[in-house]
Amino acid sequence: MKKLKLATVWLDGCSGCHMSLLDLDGAIIPIVRKVDIVYGPLVDAQEFPEDVDVTLLEGAISTQEDVEKLQQIRSRTKLLVSLGDCAVTGNVSGMRNGIPVNKLLQQIYVDGADLGGCIPGDGLPQLAKQARPAQDFVKVDICLPGCPPPNKVIAGFLNNLLDGRKPETNAKVKFG
Ligand code: SF4
Incomplete structure (x- = not known):
């Protein structure tokens, strides 16, 4: 039987949604027998592959790099799933949205430093003005809300x- 090609992506999130996926414990065994995990923090693929059946997306979209990655993922994925409230609404990642980026970086990396603070710059993606949900940029097929979505909800979704x-x-999920 052909295995389902599954990718997971971690953008501007805390990794809690991936932790919830891993928290399936024994229930993950029958699932991984039926899927090939082709991309994500759980495997060592460097490039997002073509012809992915399902992508679980964790995190908000917070940089131009995120936007470009999301567009590539969309173009290579049959079913794009926003996994967790950050991907669905911005959630925790969006809590900074009312603060100008320069002020935010100054407060965190300089004013908040015990000593020797400086704003990280060269080589890092620049923060966009706001962290926004995936559906602001591309079509999202399914949303699995929750912070994080409970492991049973993820298992039920994948098994279905x-x-x-x-x-x-x-019917089974809620925000927060
Ligand atoms: S939805 Fe919650 S658990 Fe998931 S990445 Fe955002 S803050 Fe973390």
Whole structure:
């Protein structure tokens, strides 16, 4: 049987959504037998591959680099899933949105430093004015809200998909 090609992506999030995925414990075994994890922090792929069946996206979109990566992911993914409130609404990543970026960096890296503070610069992606949800930039097929989405919700979603059932989301998930 052909395995489902699954990618996971970690943009501007805390990794808690990936932790919830890993927290499936034993329930992850029948799932990983039916999927190839082709990209993400759980594997060592350097480039996002073509023809991905499902991508689970964690985190908000906070830099131009994130936007370009998201557009590439969208163009190479059949089913794009926003995993967690940061991807769905901006959530925690968006808490900075009312503060100008220069002021934010100054407060964190200089005013907040115990000694020798400086704003990181060269080679790092520049923060956009706001952290925004994925659907502001590309079509998102399914949202799995939660901070993080509970492991049972992620397992239920993946099992429905793998068994050919229409993924059910709204009945079992909530924000926060
Ligand atoms: S939704 Fe919550 S758990 Fe997931 S990346 Fe955002 S802050 Fe972390």
